Amino acid sequence: MTRLYTLIAYICINIPFVISQQPVGCNQSCPGGKFNQVPYPFGFSSGCEIQLNCTSSGVVLINEFPVEQINSDDLIVTLPTMCGRPVNTLRNLYSKNYALTSASAILMENCTTETSNCYLPVQLPQFRSAIVNCSSVGYGNMSCYVGDVRSNMFLDYGNVTSLGCKFLLTGFVSERIGGVGPPPSMTRAVKLGWWxxxxxxxxxxxxxxxxxxxxxxxxxxxxxxxxxxxxxxxxxxxxxxxxxxxxxxxxxxx
Incomplete structure (x- = not known):
């Protein structure tokens, strides 16, 4: 009798789990890449809570940006270095379900105000040169902006764009703001919080x-x-x- 109750309990617990792995009306499969199937609430069709894109080669995208990691509370998204990319491209990393977190440092060029509140392992000009030198094609006056993770979970889009910068160069994940600390933990990438x-x-x-x-x-x-x-x-x-x-x-x- 004890074995019978144990079997019934196992079935009751595990059958709903099997049935609910792929929510009805949501395609979570992106074959051929690092994510064969993305976790709930993500997917690639209109029935998914948070819709992503899947290329024919299996690359998962948020708009044009490749997704590197999907975690229980954030996403790591590649932000490739590019000269001359309009700063308002950042808008593609904000939606009704996700936004840049304050751990994301944004590097911009041709700014009306040159600022740097990001922790960098070297001076800003050296850091830029190590990534890419856009000055050779007419860009300059670089700014680096990051929020305060101690007081705000997300990076305010208005504060970023208020610097009057024209171009979005790249970004990195910065877990430290000012002072002494390790170098940025991930370059050419940003962190998005989702909900x-x-x-x-x-x-x-x-x-x-x-x-x-x-x-x-x-x-x-x-x-x-x-x-x-x-x-x-x-x-x-x-x-x-x-x-x-x-x-x-x-x-x-x-």
Whole structure:
């Protein structure tokens, strides 16, 4: 009898997990690249909560920018070095579901005000030369901008563009702001925080924590789910939810 209850419990827990791996109406497959299938809430069709693009060669994109990592609370997106790229291209990294975080440092050129509040391993001109020298084709007056991760989760688009810069050179992930610290942890890339639109109410699995997000784009409500310690899954009721990790023992009455 005990074995029967154990089998029933296993089926009840795992069948919903199998069924919900691919949400109805959402294509999460991008074959041929580093992501064969992206996790919920991401996907490549109109039925997905957060829609990405998939090229014929299997590259996952946010607009024209390749996605390198998809994490439980952020994305790492490649921002290739380019001379003469309009600064308003940054707008493509802001949407109703994601935005640049304050850990993203943005390097721009032809600015009306030259500033640098980013931590760099060397002086700004040397850092620029190490990446690419756009001065040879008529660019200069470089600025580096990063937010304050201690007070704001996201990088304010208005503050970035208020420097009056014309061109977006590149970016890097900077976990330190000023003072003494390690060099930037990742160059030619930026970090995007993401969220699902809505509220925490009944959205996450019973075994998940819900983080409330206020969209920096339009001020609307958003949230993210994450399974608690001892559980595995994406944390969302509409997807895989949370399952006990292997080795976790549950007792059932016979």
């Amino acid at each position: 699902v639109k809505g509220t925490c109410d009944d959205s996450c699995s019973d075994d998940a924590n819900c983080t409330r997000i206020v969209s920096p784009v339009d001020g609307s409500d958003g949230y993210r789910c994450k399974c608690r310690n001892g559980f595995n899954g994406d944390g969302y009721k509409s997807s895989s939810g949370c399952l006990p990790l292997k080795g976790t023992v549950y007792h059932y009455l016979a």
